[in-house]
Amino acid sequence: MDGRAHVVDAYCPHLGANLAVGGRVVGDCIECPFHGWQFRGEDGKCTTIPYTDKVPDFAQIKTWPSCEVNGMILVWYHCDGGAPEWAVPEQAEITSKEWVYRGYTEHFVSAHIQEIPENAADFAHLTFLHGPVFMSGTDLRYTRSKLWDSVKHCWKAEWQPEPEPNKHCSQMVVQHSLTVFGKHFSFLDFFVRARQVGPGLVFLTFEHAFLGRGVILQSVTPVEPLLQHVVHRIYYQRAMPAAIPKFILNVECIQFERDIMIWNNKQYLSKPLLVKEDSTIQRHRRWFAQFYSKNSTRFTRQKDGLDW
Structure with missing residues (x-):
């Protein structure tokens, strides 16, 4: 292990198992509890499938930009998929x-x-x-x-x-x-x-x-x-x-x-x-409006009637 924290999607792209429930860290990978597939934290690439000799190139899980600072693991989310635009300062x-x-x-x-x-x-x-x-x-x-x-x-x-x-x-x-x-x-x-x-x-x-x-x-x-x-x-x-x-x-x-x-x-x-x-x-x-973009989820409510 390189000691760095990585963030990936919660669900295995194979058959949808929750990696946070029964999954485990193996080296620099997260191992799926369902079939043992292992995904590298750095880039999401699948490195191991226990029951096959060749891992397909397309076998991959989504990774999220993250950092570990001030005792917290922080994840960057942008609704348009944009890359991090600024860093969280250290105290x-x-x-x-x-x-x-x-x-x-x-x-x-x-x-x-x-x-x-x-x-x-x-x-x-x-x-x-x-x-x-x-x-x-x-x-x-x-x-x-x-x-x-x-x-x-x-x-x-x-x-x-x-x-x-x-x-x-x-x-x-x-x-x-x-x-x-x-x-x-x-x-x-x-x-x-x-x-x-x-x-x-x-x-x-x-x-x-x-x-x-x-x-x-x-x-x-x-x-x-x-x-x-x-x-x-x-x-x-x-x-x-x-x-x-x-x-x-x-x-x-x-x-x-x-x-x-x-x-x-x-x-x-x-x-x-x-x-x-x-x-x-x-x-x-x-x-605060700078943190919204065109595709940001909007707050909506029923203006007419009682369907709320």
Whole structure:
């Protein structure tokens, strides 16, 4: 084995067996559990058929462009079959092992793929949805309870697309503070930079005066129409006790699950009713449009009648 990760189609082109169920890696090949055909990961060529002396030249499985970076295996998908147009950057602190893995959260979200990254440009929701302190929980019926009304998260945010050659990237800069009975406690301030790379990957790097520095990697993977698989992985300074990044990840999870309660019960509006203070949302939509092409699957719904 060469130690590199390769991605091929899940189903054997011979008789359709699922290579992920009972298949195994043999050298640099994946072996089908049904008849033992072996396909090379690098180019998909069939190298072995146990019951024949000659492997046909056309015996091949589809391979997908992929890379292994920041502890993740990422696959490039383009609906028109286009080759990768940009690379996923390494987080230097992860590569050097200065920051170490400290856990993950996983969610399935019933939403249009655009809804999740669009949060970065929706500044108004930060104060309204994420203003109530995290101790008030995730159920939006109770987050504004009088018990926790004296403690508030305060947010200041900016969003900008990046220029060439990184037009596929954008950045949201967030300054967070906490108030108790209206009084600002500066030792709870922290700074977050959320860098979106392509349509489905975000680097949330953050730093705090005494809690240190780290990153949460957010990946959004479409599973089926209007269903997204979202994973958050946290890497943190090795010298910091593991309890600190686990606490940060838990707080982030609570805030994210507030969004999920909205996403899972809303509808996607291609032409929303916006006011001038929402202008960043329109800018974000224009930026995100680069990830669609002529043959991209379109979201459609029945406009007339009740056939939905």
